Amino acid sequence: xxxxxxxxxPREVLRRVFGYDSFRGEQEAIIDHVVEGGDALVLMPTGGxxxxxxxxxxxxxxxxxxxxxxxxxxxxxQVDALRAVGVRAGFLNSTQDSQQRTEVEKAFVSxxxxxLYLAPERLRVESTIRLxxxxxxxxFAIDEAHCVSQWGHDFRPDYLLLSSLHERWPTVPRxxxxxxxxKATHAEITSRLNLGNAQHFVAxxxxxxxxxxxxxKDSPNQQLIKLLRTEHPGxxxxxxxxxxxxxxxxxxxxxxxxxxxxxYHAGLDARTRANNQSRFLREDGLIVVAxxxxxxxxxxxxxxxxxxxDLPKSVEGYYQETGRAGRDGLPSTAWLAYGLQxxxxxxxxxxxxxxxxxxxxxxxxxxxxxxxxxxxxDCRRVQLLDYFGQSSAPCGNCDSCIRPPEKWDGTVAAxxxxxxxxxxxxxxxxKFGAGQIIDILLGKRSDKVVQxxxxxxxxxxxxxxxxxxxxxxxxxQLLAQGVLAVxxxxxxxxxxxxxxxVLGKSRQVMLRREPERGPRSSSASRTSRPTxxxxxxxxxxxxxxxxxxxxxxxAWRAVTAKEQGVPAYVxxxxxxxxxxxxxxxxxxxxxxKIQGVGETKLARYGQGVIDTLAENA
Ligand code: ADP
Ligand code: ZN
Numbered sequence: 001x002x003x004x005x006x007x008x009x010p011r012e013v014l015r016r017v018f019g020y021d022s023f024r025g026e027q028e029a030i031i032d033h034v035v036e037g038g039d040a041l042v043l044m045p046t047g048g049x050x051x052x053x054x055x056x057x058x059x060x061x062x063x064x065x066x067x068x069x070x071x072x073x074x075x076x077x078q079v080d081a082l083r084a085v086g087v088r089a090g091f092l093n094s095t096q097d098s099q100q101r102t103e104v105e106k107a108f109v110s111x112x113x114x115x116l117y118l119a120p121e122r123l124r125v126e127s128t129i130r131l132x133x134x135x136x137x138x139x140f141a142i143d144e145a146h147c148v149s150q151w152g153h154d155f156r157p158d159y160l161l162l163s164s165l166h167e168r169w170p171t172v173p174r175x176x177x178x179x180x181x182x183k184a185t186h187a188e189i190t191s192r193l194n195l196g197n198a199q200h201f202v203a204x205x206x207x208x209x210x211x212x213x214x215x216x217k218d219s220p221n222q223q224l225i226k227l228l229r230t231e232h233p234g235x236x237x238x239x240x241x242x243x244x245x246x247x248x249x250x251x252x253x254x255x256x257x258x259x260x261x262x263x264y265h266a267g268l269d270a271r272t273r274a275n276n277q278s279r280f281l282r283e284d285g286l287i288v289v290a291x292x293x294x295x296x297x298x299x300x301x302x303x304x305x306x307x308x309x310d311l312p313k314s315v316e317g318y319y320q321e322t323g324r325a326g327r328d329g330l331p332s333t334a335w336l337a338y339g340l341q342x343x344x345x346x347x348x349x350x351x352x353x354x355x356x357x358x359x360x361x362x363x364x365x366x367x368x369x370x371x372x373x374x375x376x377x378d379c380r381r382v383q384l385l386d387y388f389g390q391s392s393a394p395c396g397n398c399d400s401c402i403r404p405p406e407k408w409d410g411t412v413a414a415x416x417x418x419x420x421x422x423x424x425x426x427x428x429x430x431k432f433g434a435g436q437i438i439d440i441l442l443g444k445r446s447d448k449v450v451q452x453x454x455x456x457x458x459x460x461x462x463x464x465x466x467x468x469x470x471x472x473x474x475x476x477q478l479l480a481q482g483v484l485a486v487x488x489x490x491x492x493x494x495x496x497x498x499x500x501x502v503l504g505k506s507r508q509v510m511l512r513r514e515p516e517r518g519p520r521s522s523s524a525s526r527t528s529r530p531t532x533x534x535x536x537x538x539x540x541x542x543x544x545x546x547x548x549x550x551x552x553x554x555a556w557r558a559v560t561a562k563e564q565g566v567p568a569y570v571x572x573x574x575x576x577x578x579x580x581x582x583x584x585x586x587x588x589x590x591x592x593k594i595q596g597v598g599e600t601k602l603a604r605y606g607q608g609v610i611d612t613l614a615e616n617a
Contacts, residue, residue, distance in 0.1 A: 010035065010056050017059065017085050019598030024049045026201050030175070031056050034139060039174045039198035041145070041190060043181035045205045046323030050177045051299075054141035057175070058115050059087065063138035064108055065115045068123075070147055070156050071297035073274060075117045077281060078299075080566045082115060086600030091117035092128070108135045120147075120158035129168070137172050140165050142193065144296060145176035149188040154180075154296065163194050174198070179323060180316050181205060181388050205319075205388045206395075209326045210334050212380040213399040214373070216473065216514055217339035220309050221253050227307065227335055228259060228287075235304035236280070239289040240321055242310035242345075250309060251289040264290035281567040284558065295321060300567070301328040302574045307335045311342035314366035315373055315387045328575040338374050340434055340476050343367075344491030351487065371480035376400065377407045377512040410511035413466060413474050414483065414502050416441060420459045421484070421493050422503070427457070431492035438463075438471040470513075477511050542581065549613055550581035556612040560605065571605060572596065584613055 010031045014020050023031070026042075027049055033040055034057040044050050058065025069075065075091040082089035090104040090113055107113045108131065122128045148159035166174060176193055178185070181202065190196060215223065224239065239254075241247045244265040254261035260283075262276040280288045281300050288294060292312075306325045312318035318336075326332030350363045369387060376383050381395035394401050420437050424430045430452070439446050440454050443461025454460060463471065475493070478484035485496045501507035542550055554568075554577065561568040572580075576596035585591040588606045597606075 008060065010060055013056050013059050014052070015598070017087065017598050017600070018052065019085075019592075019594070019596045019601060021595065023052075025203050027052055030201050031060075033199055034173050034175050035060050037171070037173050039195060040176070041186075041193075041195045041198045041200045042175060042177040042203075043186060043201065043205075044177070044179065044203040045207055046179040046320060047207060047301075047327035047329075048179070048203055050143075050179070053177065054139065054143075054175050055082070055087070055115065057173075058138050058141075061138040063136035064111065064113045065138045065141060066132065067115060067117045067141040067143060068120050068162060069117055069143040069297065070120060070154075070159075071144070072119050073277060074297045074299075075119075077567060077570070078117060078297075081299075081570045084566065084570050084601065084604075085598050087114050088112060089115040089117070092122055093117075093119040094121075105131055111136060120156060120161060123161045123164075124158065133168075137169060140169070140172060140174045142174065142176040144178060145189050145193065146178040146180035146185050148192045149180075149185045160192065163192060166194055179320055182316055183389060185316070205385055205390055206381065206392065207323060207326065208395070208397065209329050210322060210332050211397050212322070212334050212384070214336045214338060214380065215399075216469070217309075217337040217342070218469075220337050221250065223337055224250070224307060224309065225254070225257055225259070227305070227333075228254075231333060232305050234285045236285050236300065237287050237303055237305035237307065238295060238321075238324060239287060239307045239309060240292060240294075240312070241289060242291070244291060246309065247289050247291055254287060254289065259287065260285065261287040261289055264288050264294040266291065266293045281569075282561070284554070284568065292317060292321065295324050298324060299327065300324075301569050302330070303327070303332070304330075305333040305335060307333075307337075309337055311336070311338045311346060311374070312370060313346065313363070315369045315384065316366070318370060318373075319384060319388075328573050330575065336374070340472050340479075341491075343371065343476060343479050344433070344486050347486045348489060348491065368480070368482065371476075375477045375480040375512055377405050377510070406513040407510050408513050410474060410477070410509045411502065411505075411507075413463070413471075413511075414478055414509040415505075416459070416463050417471070417474060417478065418484065418495060418499050418503050420457075420462075422495060422499075423457060423459055424454075425495075428452075431488075431494060433491045434472065434475045434486075434493060437493055438468060438475070441466075441471060442468065473514060474511060478509070481509065483507075483509065542578065546578075546581040546584070549584060550577055552612050552615060553577045553581055553609065556608060560608065572601070580609060580613070586610065586613070 010028065014023065025048065030040055030042055030053045042050060042053055054065060054067065072093045072095060075093055079089040079091050090107055092101060092104055108116050142162055147154050147156040148162065149155060176189060176195060178189065239250060241250055244267045247263045247265045251261045251263040262279060264273060264276050276288065280286050303325050306322045312321065322334035325334055346367055350360055350367065353360060353363060373380065373383050379394040379400050380398040382392050385392045417437065420440055424432060436448060439449050440457060440460055441463030443464060445455055449455055475484065479486060482496055483498050483502055485494050487494055502509055557568050557571050557577065561571050573596055576594060579594050583594060588602060588610065591597055591606055591609060592602050
């Protein structure tokens with residue numbers, strides 16, 4: 001092994017070990033700071049390149065970099081990926097037998113490791129602390145640092161132990177990293193991990209290669225399958241559902257339609273779960289249908305889409321989940337289908353959730369922000385980035401930008417709807433859900449309308465200028481704007497303190513009109529937007545010769561990865577293979593210039609790549 005060469009500078013390590021020519025964004029400043037022994041808190045979006053921020057300092061500094069990560073199931077892959085570039089890495093967690101553990105411990109104490117991955121719960125064990133005291137530690141990296149925050153959505157009590165690292169090893173630099181960066185989370189990480197004196201690096205949260213789209217849910221399975229068939233045939237992706245039951249159903253539905261998919265949720269036994277995750281990482285073009293239990297730390301670079309079939313509970317969660325698409329910088333899709341039923345269901349879940357009033361209020365705020373994103377008439381990305389405290393201009397790569405929705409003055413419609421709700425309550429002492437209210441507005445003599453004699457109300461039939469789906473959209477938007485509320489098991493509609501302002505004509509209500517649905521304008525998104533990774537080549541941009549070479553390289557990679565028992569992307573990313581296919585190098589020296597081809601990969605795979613390119617060339 002050749003890592004940790006004396007006196008090597010970060011940039012040299014970047015080229016020699018990882019095969020990249022330049023740092024991205026703030027990577028270099030962060031790395032320099034930690035190399036000098038400073039503490040750092042790094043907020044960077046998923047796919048932004050956080051790993052190098054601690055991996056390179058660990059290689060440059062004397063001693064072993066200790067990485068705290070909650071992702072036990074992924075440690076093996078993380079370590080394999082490092083070993084593939086010649087870095088000496090190991091991990092300690094509960095999945096190992098004592099012999100494996102002893103080997104790693106020996107390597108750590110004798111300084112034959114560059115990086116050691118540890119699950120946070122190991123720090124509860126005194127023997128781990130004693131072990132760490134016997135080695136020479138280059139730095140502590142605290143990955144997924146938002147797990148220390150109770151405000152967020154991934155709280156892990158063991159993370160609270162991490163504040164003690166600083167007390168025991170006051171001179172060892174600490175770098176905490178997360179892709180979750182609202183002000184509240186940022187503040188909580190800072191205080192709980194005692195990072196008040198650390199330098200804070202806040203990167204741009206934009207992921208320009210991801211196209212954000214939010215559509216009205218009518219027949220979710222059909223909408224999903226259309227998305228997959230028209231835009232993502234053969235692509236790997238993640239489909240998120242709220243419940244275990246809908247995960248199972250959706251996965252079965254896809255398989256029934258000859259689309260390869262596996263389910264993933266906490267109700268599956270550990271073996272099946274691990275197996276499905278590993279297939280997703282290893283096979284090309286597999287879809288995983290999952291609850292949000294899936295995905296943290298999954299660094300598969302070629303996830304081409306993330307689809308949500310249910311409304312996420314918070315913008316933070318949504319942004320993390322969608323951020324798992326397109327880490328390689330190539331065009332990717334974040335697609336969400338959402339409907340009125342989602343709002344009703346989530347309000348009910350909040351109302352019946354455990355925890356105190358403050359907790360429920362927090363859940364409610366999260367939901368409101370999510371609804372506002374769904375119903376915005378403006379650029380989705382502007383709103384998302386604004387949520388993370390970053391201002392930006394309309395992006396050109398979201399549904400709002402590609403097909404701007406019309407704004408219309410919905411004040412009169414809102415008044416009609418609110419007065420129907422109000423009349424039922426005042427004149428009849430009744431509360432009803434959206435379906436009944438809309439039937440009344442439309443003047444529909446349904447059984448339930450007749451049964452309750454709602455056709456005798458003065459508001460009966462006053463809303464025929466809109467169609468049923470339009471009214472549903474009005475209801476959703478009024479809920480999102482807090483002018484209307486939903487309560488109880490049946491999702492009944494009720495007025496709010498601000499309803500009166502609309503009824504009293506002192507408040508105007510602007511609404512979004514859904515544009516007619518159609519295929520995405522991919523040309524706009526692919527030509528006018530830069531991709532995230534420098535030099536990345538979009539799938540559609542390969543010429544026929546390069547495309548054929550790319551296919552051969554992919555086949556070679558599949559065989560190689562299988563032989564070595566690692567995910568395909570550990571051998572080479574798609575982005576690197578595309579560049580190789582285009583540049584068609586015929587010598588190792590030429591191959592070495594490609595981004596992502598470092599010293600070890602060149603030695604290990606170089607000849608295989610050259611030979612594959614030479615076949616029927
Ligand atoms: P994060 O942990 O922030 O989600 P990663 O560390 O997994 O992101 O990096 C995302 C992708 O970007 C990886 O495939 C990585 O190899 C690549 N990458 C990171 N830094 C650079 C760089 N300086 N040049 C080129 N590619 C990079
Ligand atoms: Zn936009």
